[in-house]
Amino acid sequence: MNWNTPEIPPLAKELEPVLRASIDGRTKPIGSLGRLEALALQLGLMQATVEPKLAGAAFVVAGDHGFAEDGVSPCPQAVTVQMVLNFLAGGAGINVFARQMGLPLKVVDAGVAAPLPAHPDLVPLSIRAGTRNARLERAMTMDEVDAALSGGESLVAQIAAEGKNAVIFGEMGIGNTASASLLMSALTGTPIAACTGRGAGHDDAGLAHKISILEAVVERHADVWAKPEPLDVLAAVGGLEIAVIVGGMLAAAERRMLIVNDGFIITAALLVAARLNPRVLDYTVFAHGSAEQAHAQLVAELGGKPLLDLGLRLGEGTGAALAWPLLEASVNFLAQMATFESAGVTVPTAP
Ligand SMILES: O=C(O)c1ccc[n+]([C@@H]2O[C@H](COP(=O)([O-])O)[C@@H](O)[C@H]2O)c1
């Protein structure tokens, strides 16, 4: 393995008093901007400045999953490549919201099981044409995991060189809620059934079938469950897109960049990243609570509190893109609101 877990700088805690004073000095009752105040503080501590700024970019990372052939998803595997073509044509949900928010969007082929045409918006990491079926064998070799983690780092290095300091990772991959549930189960010690939900829309019978397949996957990798090392778990039951995102998240935190977390699959990637280096969480904002049934527990496990609760379960980074204006609002109030002093507003000081 060439990839090493990045060192992540600590938050600039020494700036907390001056940031708080700057937030409290704006023309508003103390604390009245609620969670926007906490976001402004977090961004200042992350960027080690009293004048945080935001410049974001989004990736939608796609990969296929071997156990799609077992019916873990209600959808056929071919939907992954079909949706990638939709992303490239600009017609998917994330395209619409990224355009609305002014976020540049790149599409990443981490491991789609079908050839893709060259396209200016496509980053072809193409590590392997989909994972192996984790019910039968390890989904990825360590060399493939290595390539994926490094690929994620290269995505972030590219946008950092372009001056970006915030990243949204979205994903697309038929069967990837099954991988996310398995990662959650192995790394949190939660029984697989409690980690498993309806994904792209299973009915009750489909969900029961999915759980029975995932129980067989857990049994096949009992050695990994007995001693769950993050990279072993990732190789056994993860996905190529998930591994790229793990590498990307850690590379972003290493560079003091904000990670805007999305739904269930992205949060499972964050769980792996956090088990490798927990400081990644200091650089994360939890954008939304997904309707996928285990998401709330997974977010709680990571100590997160989603900004939005919209009942979304699309993935692609859509929830993160929708939270973006709130993050912009948090830096804008700090940069642009008058202070009590500058505006000549006087309020009684607390006794
Ligand atoms: O982000 C989420 O919370 C989320 C929840 C359920 C489904 N998805 C999306 O649906 C796909 C995975 O569903 P499935 O049933 O094929 O595992 C994948 O492409 C995800 O982007 C995403």
Ligand SMILES: Cc1cc2nc[nH]c2cc1C
């Ligand atoms: C149509 C469709 C779009 C998606 N986008 C992310 N996951 C998806 C799953 C399906 C099925």
